[in-house]
Amino acid sequence: MIHAAHDDHGHGPHAHGDPEPAPGESIADRTYVPAVLRGIKLTLARFLQKKFTVEYPEESVYDASYADRGIGASNPRHRGEHILVKDEQGREKCVACLLCMAACPALCIHIEPEPAPAEWTDRERRPKVFEIDMLRCIYCGYCEEACPCDAIRLTPKFYQPTTSRTERVYDKQRLLENNPDAQVPQRPRK
């Protein structure tokens, strides 16, 4: 009898003296009809509810205006496209030390240094060419960690699609002007 009691326990709270059968055991349940009706009701509700689809590239998950759908507003710690940081005078902070280039595991950073202008008294060098191949980049953030001047940073910006590979190689000017807030659609929505 101990075994029997133990077995009964497995059938849930209704097992002891309660005439209500376990789920799936009543006659109505065994005809499948109530379950099917419940399912139909559920899918009808799903059919009518708002859709979650983000129509990339017209829309973006980083577009805050879609916050009502439970999306939008990216994680601020997301590692996306790089920017070159400017100082108070609008110059790039980078001193072309090539540490980021050395730290990069994907070898996507290409820097050609040149002597800084004479009036820039705080540094000796600056980058003449600063290119990041966004297709090679693995967005690891090592360049950000390696930089002694806080000159390169990864932003949460999710990159936008392009029609050619060369467009994915960002030069210095583009990196300087890369606006992390510009997560706007490229084409008008339908």
Add this chain to the structure above:
Amino acid sequence: MNETLVAVLAVLVKAVIIVGFPLAIVPGLIYLERKVCSYIQGRIGPNRVNLTIGHIDYLLPPSMRGALPVGLARFKLIPGSLQPLADGIKLAFKEEIVPAQADKLLYFMAPVLAFVPVATALAFIPFGTPTWDAFGSGHVINLQLASANVGVLGLFAIGSLGVYGIAVGGWGSGSKFPLMGAVRSAAQMISYEIAMALALLSAIVTAGTVDLQAFVLHQATTWGGAGWLMFKQPLAALIFLVAMFAENNRLPFDLPEAEPELVGGYHTEYSGLKFGIFFLGEYTAMILMSGLFVTMFMGGWSLPLLIDPYATGGLNALLSAGVFLAKLFLVLGFQIWIRWTLPRFRYDQLMSLGWKKLVPLALANLVVSAIVLTFVS
């Protein structure tokens, strides 16, 4: 025009309609299937391949392009409506792969066997009033291609041959998963054909005829036009509906092509247009079964207050065809809806539902209806 010529012409036109109908409707069905599926799953579904008049703002000088509202400049009739066409083109340009182990003859024959009987059986379904006076010329035309006195039996007989397409395809592929799918399909279709036929018998006993056109007339003339057999024989209608899903190999009974177990089932080894024809056959079977359900249980082309079953007018005939189409799409939509709602049955559940529940229920229903009809009327 003499009578024979008109009759031959009418048959030709009706035949073109019947054959063209599935070819015209199936793309729409596929679109519906994909859209309903994605809406139920919280997605938007195909909306990139559009029927559009083009970017008409590009005709304007560049300075004026912004002036047109976007909705007009990028006008789309139904978003994604050309997706089935894109699917078809993709299938047509796919490489045809014939497995080395395949039985070539059977392998090539199977898709045809899957489509032709089902499309032929469509000829029995009445899609409009039986007494259309063709353009007021005095020639009465029955809007039904094959008005044989065996009616539903003939439809059932020819339609039941569709299982050979699946069985032969599974065998001819020379591969084990298609074979398992084919074996399952044969077992499943035989099992559910019995329940379906018994449910149909209840309906036949109630209406007192097997002629499908007479079926519709019976439903249109009793109970003030609402004598639909789904009200007179609700249990038979329910059993037929369930068996219909099994006959069409659709979820929740799509065991012949259960992806997790059988890769793709009987058409695993098929690609390109041959797969496309299997696809077409499957959807045509869906149309056939839905058409049969509409005709036998939902009053066919009749609708109380709107359609006079004995009128000869052209508008009345056109309306009846429209009503039939609307009802047909209602049932088709229901099938699609169910497909994306219910999970697949296990094989033993499928068999026990068919043999231990539906067959005895249908038999009991038949006996009870026969007794009631004998003693009541």
Add this chain to the structure above:
Amino acid sequence: MPTLLVLLAGAVIVAAGIVTVTRRNPIHAALSMLVALGGVALLMLALHSTFLAAMQVLLYGGAIMVLFTFVIMLLTLREDEMGPEPPARTKTVAGAGAFFVLAIVWWAIATRDHHDFQAPALGGAFGSPEHFARFLYTDYVVSFELVTVLVMAAVAGVIVLGRRADRESLEGTRLTQAPAHKDPHAAPAGRDEVQP
């Protein structure tokens, strides 16, 4: 027109029948048999028996032949399992025997005085389900009921045979019980194959 149909149906039946008995591949044979049965349905159609034709296709085509193919597919015979090809002499004798039977039937029909046979005038409802049912349940009700008894007996027999096979003759062949009958001191199975 009906004569043409009859001739066409006859040609289909004969051709498909020959293919059925000459194919080695069981599925090919079964499908040709299906075509032959379809030819019979066509013959019935040509004789205005629409109900019989529908039943022929429904029962033989849609049910019985499906079961045949189902069983064949379950067995999945390979080429070497089909047994040896019969020798040419056997084939010749079989062919001659078949031809002999055909010749006798032909002779019986040809020598019969066919002028006394008058085809009955057919009503419009001939061959319809109602017409068929009226005959079945009035003139031929006794034979019909006897056939149902026969079918019932067959069903009962199949069930009895099936149950007995499950309970008794297959009992000892279960894999789980097989080791009990073996000599416990015998070498483990498969050991001989492993050692050279």
